Amino acid sequence: MTRALVVIDVQESFRARPLWETISNPKIAHQVDRLVRLARQAGDTVVWVLHSEPGSGDVFDPELGHVRLLEELRREEREPLIHKTSHNAFTTTNLQQLLTERGIRELVVCGIRTEQCVETTTRVASDLGYQVTFVTDATATNPIAHRDAPAGQSVADLLSDPRTLSADEVIRRTEYALAGRFATLATVDELEAAAGSRA
Template structure:
């Protein structure tokens, strides 16, 4: 086993936010489940990552009960579950140690949000020397307001602002930023097809 699937922040916290309705893929858990099944069939390690902000009083505060895997996902016995408090999955966790102890050199990364926790994890993993693949259609994100937009926009105001960056634009930008520098960009279909060829 030299490969691992890193599932980042596919958690109920996001569904508890009003912005969830604008998410690029409301059924992201379905594609993540396909990757998990693929990893398990291949004998790859599956690592589950949850974002936590203790004491924040918002949906990422564990005390409110939303910091848990989305209900469609099922973690198998022995699969690590780690909690992070930074954007990337390495800085505030023992992820690198866990991967090193198991001889992992290749990572497939998926999860929420594409340009935030997924991208920062992929960038750092690339700098650490891992061979990284981002399963781009097993990531999801939301529209991003313009930097000059007022704080606290409602969902309707966010979507009505012509300066808002759409979720699709955010994902495309992440593909351009990572490809050939920090990661290989692939789809779930492509990863499944590649696995079939190795059988």
């Protein structure tokens, strides 16, 4: 097949942070698992991407043990696992080489965070000539603090600040930015229905 599912940063690092309590989609692993099963049934490549910040001493530092898939997910041995250190999954990895070697021209993307690593990967992929499907309900994000908010504020302060952008608003803005420009938007249900109609 010439299509790949790229699962971006669905990792325990996020669950290890206090901000996880504000995540837009706490059951993201379930949605991602549905996409993984669809991809495997179709014979598509599944590529797993993890974000890593070696030496940082935080939850993205591999030494602390959180840079691994959410425990609900299972990767098959034949499925590539790549580690990135930039927001998009291309710049600091061999992802493009891997896709080129397999003749892949179409990507389905999902993961954490909607507007950050998943959106950035989508934009870069589009610029590289890939046809991209962005599966909104298989992404997740958190509220975003205002640029003038104090660094290191607590979750309670983040949520009580009227300038904070809600996770729902972040997702909505991402959809507006991507649709018709960088990607086709889809839901897991829509992709399952399309797969059923092709069977």
